[in-house]
Amino acid sequence: MNPAPELTGRLALVTGAGRGIGEAVVHALVERGARVLATDVAPDGVRALALKYGGQVVARTLDVTDSQAVEALVAEAEDTLGPLDIVVNVAGVLRTSAVAELTDEDWAATFAVNTNGVFHVSRSVSRRMAGRGTGSIVTVASNAAGIPRTDMAAYAASKAAAVMFTKCLGLELAPLGVRCNTVSPGSTLTDMQRGMWPAGDAQVEAAAARRVIDGDPASYRTGIPLGRIADPSDIADAVAFLVSDRARHITLHDLYVDGGATLRA
Structure with a gap:
């Protein structure tokens, strides 16, 4: 008999799942046996995933900038679907501009999703994972978090903050059996x-x-x-590895998946 897929029996929450890297992460997790709660601020993409995979994917609309909505969804998921074993923070926005022309609204909106959203989701789920003594959280950041980019100050700074937040969370949760890592893509065809x-x-x-x-x-x-x-599946495969038992001794790690573009600066 063939062994069961490596994520069989696990429940994952993926944000920003309606398209691009988030959608690819859903495909990768489902193919490895996980059930997935696929969320996005726009409903169409996650609904299509639920139709494609039937009961293996549950679609929900979620604005990660709304901490109360995040807490309500996580509580509902744990009550109706079961304990969350995996969280993948993918939801993100990009607003490009030279700093001199960067507006207050663009700066705030970028951090609201890319940083605050990661905080809201990770905080809510990690409280529950810590009590169970198991779980894996992966934040999809960017190689721009580790190297300066012209016209991308808000994006790069927000992703750098998300990386360091995830590492600090991982340090706090490591004694409790919860692993926290980041995947930092470079240019990806999205x-x-x-x-x-x-x-x-x-x-x-x-x-x-x-x-x-x-x-x-x-x-x-x-x-x-x-x-x-990169293809979105290249990033999704890295995420799937980090949430699996093959990465059971990996935490606080930032995995660059950028074809060597930053020369790992």
Whole structure:
């Protein structure tokens, strides 16, 4: 007999699950046997996942910036679906601007999702995991958290804060059996990445991708040594590893999945 998939019997909460990396994480976890509570501020994407996977995926609308809504959803999930074993914080926003032109609203909105949202979800679930003495929390951050980027100060700072928060949480929870790690992608072929490119046809998109791969000295940006932009599944596979028992002795770790783009600076 074939062994059961490695995440069989586990329940995961994924934020930002409606598209991009979050959607890919749902696919990866389900394929490994987990049940998933897929959440997003926009309902259509998570509803499609629930239709695709039936009872293995439950879809809920969630604004991670609303701490009361987060607490209510986590409480409901634990009452109706069972104890949460895995949390993956993926929900994120990107607003690009030079600092001199960066508005108060753009700064606040970026931190509200990328940092406060991670805090709200992780705090709520970790309280419950700590009492059970088991669990895994993964925050999807960015390699921009570890290296300066022009026109991305709010995004980079918010992701750096999310990384350090997750590490501090992991330090507090390690004696209680709960592991906390981060995955930091580089350029990944998502709507967020395409939103930074000129609008156009496939040829225009290919040229924009080539510039990312080659790098841009004018913006102090290295290229990607592996010569390709990541697929969302590349990030999801890293997340799936970190939440599995194969990573049982890994916590407080920040795993860069960027094809070597930051030269691990």
